[in-house]
Amino acid sequence: MTRDPMPNAFVPGQGALGPREAAMVERRQRLLGPAYRLFYETPVHLVRGEGVWLYDPDGRAYLDTYNNVASVGHAHPRVVAAMAGQAAVLATHTRYLHDGVLAYAERLLAYFPAALSHVMFTCTGSEANDLALRLARAATGGTGVIVTRNAYHGVTADVAACSPSLGVGVPLGPHVRAVPAPEGRAGDTAAVFAGHVQGAIDDLLRHGIRPAVLMVDTVFSSDGLYTDPAGFLAPAVEAIRRAGGLFLADEVQPGFGRTGAAMWGFARHGAVPDMVSLGKPMGNGYPVAGLVVRPEVVAEFGSRARYFNTFGGNAVAAATAMAVLEVIEDEGLMANAARTGAVFRAGLEGLARDHGALGEVRGAGLFLAVDVEREGLPDREGAARLVNGLREEGVLISATGPLGHVLKIRPPLVFSEANATFFLDRLERVLRREG
Numbered sequence: 087m088t089r090d091p092m093p094n095a096f097v098p099g100q101g102a103l104g105p106r107e108a109a110m111v112e113r114r115q116r117l118l119g120p121a122y123r124l125f126y127e128t129p130v131h132l133v134r135g136e137g138v139w140l141y142d143p144d145g146r147a148y149l150d151t152y153n154n155v156a157s158v159g160h161a162h163p164r165v166v167a168a169m170a171g172q173a174a175v176l177a178t179h180t181r182y183l184h185d186g187v188l189a190y191a192e193r194l195l196a197y198f199p200a201a202l203s204h205v206m207f208t209c210t211g212s213e214a215n216d217l218a219l220r221l222a223r224a225a226t227g228g229t230g231v232i233v234t235r236n237a238y239h240g241v242t243a244d245v246a247a248c249s250p251s252l253g254v255g256v257p258l259g260p261h262v263r264a265v266p267a268p269e270g271r272a273g274d275t276a277a278v279f280a281g282h283v284q285g286a287i288d289d290l291l292r293h294g295i296r297p298a299v300l301m302v303d304t305v306f307s308s309d310g311l312y313t314d315p316a317g318f319l320a321p322a323v324e325a326i327r328r329a330g331g332l333f334l335a336d337e338v339q340p341g342f343g344r345t346g347a348a349m350w351g352f353a354r355h356g357a358v359p360d361m362v363s364l365g366k367p368m369g370n371g372y373p374v375a376g377l378v379v380r381p382e383v384v385a386e387f388g389s390r391a392r393y394f395n396t397f398g399g400n401a402v403a404a405a406t407a408m409a410v411l412e413v414i415e416d417e418g419l420m421a422n423a424a425r426t427g428a429v430f431r432a433g434l435e436g437l438a439r440d441h442g443a444l445g446e447v448r449g450a451g452l453f454l455a456v457d458v459e460r461e462g463l464p465d466r467e468g469a470a471r472l473v474n475g476l477r478e479e480g481v482l483i484s485a486t487g488p489l490g491h492v493l494k495i496r497p498p499l500v501f502s503e504a505n506a507t508f509f510l511d512r513l514e515r516v517l518r519r520e521g
Contacts, residue, residue: 106143107131125484126477135160138498138505140482149481151497151509157342157367158413159500165370168409172402179396180207186404193411195378197349199358202378207399209373211338211365212240217377217393218334218361219244219299224387226330228296232286235264236488238308239301239336248301251308251488261295267309267488268318275314280321287329297331299361304351305340307494310487311448311455313345319355332383333357338365338375339453343414343499346424346451354450370410374403419499423451430454430495430506437510441517443468454495455486464491468520475516481509 103111107129114122130148134141137159140148150160158165172186180187191205208214223229231248233239238251246252247259258264263286268279287297300322306312323333340351341364352359360383365375375398387393397403414420431449434456438444443465445457458469469485472493476483486494497505 102128125482127474128477130477130482137161138501147480148477149497149505149508149512151481151483151495151501151505153498154339154344154496155366156371157344157499158370158410158417158419159498160371162370162409162413164413165372165406165409169372169402169406172405176401178400180399181394184401184404186401186408187399190404190408190411193408194376198362198378201358201380202362204379204381204384206377206379206384206393207403208375208377208395209398209403210240211336211363211375212242212245213395213398214338214363214365214375214377215239215245215248215301215334215336216242218301218363218379219248221361221377221379221383221387222299222332222334224390225383225385226296226298226332228298228331229261230287230290230295230297230299230331231259231262232283232290232297232300232326232331233262233264234267234302234306234309236267236309236486237264237301237303239303261290263289267306268312269310276318276321279318280325283322284325287325287331291329297326297329299332299334300326301334301336303336303339304355305345305450305453307339307453307455307496308486310457310492311453311494313351313354313448313450313453316354317356319352320357323355323357323359332360334361334363335359336363338363338367339496340450341365342367342410343420343423344451344453344496346420346427349420351450368410369403369406372403372406373397374399374407414499417500420451422501423499426501426503426506427451427454429503430501430509433506433510434495437514437517441514441521443472443517443521449495452497452499452501456493456495458485458491458493464489466490469493471520472513472516475520476512479512479515481512 131142132140133143138150140150233248236251238249239245246256248262250264265282265286268275290297335352337350343349345351360380362378368374434447438447445459448455458465466489469491473485484494486492
């Protein structure tokens, strides 16, 4: 299997950059080195964000149809006020008593099944998944990890070794097995995916490696976004548990109401995880993340080691995250994701009927994906042209999937039906131009 970096990463020398941005690219490469990537053939220079819009130095607006970081909208005033207000009072490390983190933990855990009753705070989703691997090893005595073939779970050394989508320069660990994504085209999705997981379990055991954890993004976003049929994940979870391993639901991308039907992507599948990792949308841009766990999972680790994180769950992080949760609740953003997402999806399906370059539309709530095809086959170059064409029309998205041919559409949760109409109009313009 060939593993490639993000398909629409900027390649130096491409695109019609103006003098100012060309100088910034040169400066960036000189200062930050070769591993950093930019989106789009002509990178976007952004200086401000508000709601679902991002602005360049000349005041041009771009519709943000990609960001789950600013999940409740860029520069949301309630979130900004909570962040600034707490920073003006107390901003220190986490090894003092403070009510803020406890109040937030209580509010957050109320959204989870009762079996998941502890939360451990980190700064990033990568840290949360790294911590999850440590807990899984301690709880099971195993080291084997099962992921999907184009999964992304983070950038620490341990987690990068479980993230095939990072590219050929980041080899998978010898204890990691990657299984095909649950595409649902080979019969029963649940049985087929569970069969692949069982095959990975058997291979680990043949090599003397005890399984520790099945780690999946519960909407399989980096694999191309696979959400249906609801419940298909449960048999795979049963398989890993029979083998003595745990189930980690990575909710960094689908979590906090994005799917429209529930706060968490795993809820679609009727399987309660052993651990749930949280990240980007938790703080609307402020670096706060966490790992929600069953008490029995952390018990062995806690009896042998101590955990602390200098900034994970600090007073500013807790205040910011609480404000995000309150905005999701008070503004009905989960319901908006369901309502607007349904309209958005219907519009994409209509375009797909009219334009042969678009194939299957998938998704849940405000997380949508569209296959780009040429003569019925995946078209990576066509997807890149659409992504870059939309950028020129003032709309920002990306592409995903192992072949890079899937449009990845993931706007802030405040996205409206009018915003969806704007997107669909611009996409149709680009399709007509490309067609």
